[in-house]
Amino acid sequence: MKYDPINKTLYTDKGELLKRLFCPYKIDWDKLPVTSANNRTCTTCNHLIIDTAYVSDDELLQMLQQNPSTCLKIDINQPNVTVIVNGKT
Amino acid sequence: MEKLERGYNLNELIVIKTARCEDSINEAALAGYKLIIKKVEPSSRIRSKYSVVQHIKTGQIIVLGDFRVRLDYDDDPDFKTIIDWTFYYPYNFESPFAAYLIPPDLKKGERVVVEDLIEDIVESIWNQGDAYRLDCCEAIWNGNELLIQNEPEEGPWMMMG
Incomplete structure (x- = not known):
């Protein structure tokens, strides 16, 4: 998948929009309860x-x-994420 | 406030909006908001990088933002580097000033959510040298200013949302 950190948007490797990430909270992943393996x-x-x-x-x-x-x-x-510039690979 | 209306403002804090042009600032003034007007000043700490490679036969270019991807093109004889890694300020704001719109009844000491920060504050630093700006966070109104409540983060770089 590809991630644009300026627009906080995640795409598939083919360029399909997955999600724009937004969270106003400071969440510490390590302190969250495990739901399943990942x-x-x-x-x-x-x-x-x-x-x-x-x-x-x-x-x-x-x-x-x-x-x-x-x-x-x-x-x-x-390993499965590469960073892109303004929505372009 | 599309982002926060999606259910993320769980503490039901007052949302402080930002006006980013003369007309919207004046509209807010007429509506009774107190204005905290600030310059929009890019921070030299905030930066992103790019590199441009070009296919030697077609002439088409590819813009890269990740050291790991450039390695593939460095080994490819069909591509040459046109612009080597260059850092730049990656955000665009049309107006060089903006204003926080403070509701007239906001109480001193009240915690709020600022949906669109004017100040350039580093949210995170990637170990490839890029540093990204914080766009939204909580703040406390002290009667004169919004005191931004943010702990700067450094790697390992992680994003959730």
Whole structure:
């Protein structure tokens, strides 16, 4: 997947929009309760947070289509993410 | 306030809006808001980088923002680097000034959400050298100013939302 940190927007490698990330809270991932192997639940708003390091573009697209309020966690150094400039690869 | 109306302002704090042009600032003044007018000043600490590579046959270019991706093109004989890694200020604001719109009944000491920060505050620093600005955060109104409540973050760089 590709991430534009200026617009805080995540795309698939093919350029399909996944989600614009927005969270006004300072959430510490390490302190969140583990929901399943790679997911956690936000203690502030109860949204499921998916660790994008362990899902494919297609899986993520499907998850977000089913539940658009699902939150995502990205570390831009993770191997399956590259950083793009203003929406361009 | 589209972003915060989506259910993220769970503490139901008052949302402080920002007006970014003369007309909208004057509209707010006539509506009774107190204005905190500030210069829009880019911080030299905030920066992003890019590099441009070009296909030697088609002439088409690719703009890169990640050291890891450039490695692929460095090894590709069909591409040459046209612009090497260059840091720049990546945000655009049309007006060189803006104003926070303070509701006239806002109480001193009240905690609020500032939806569109005027000040350039570093939100996060990537270990490739890029530093990104904070766009939204909580603040406390002291009667004269909004005291921004933000702890600067440094790597490992993580984003949620």
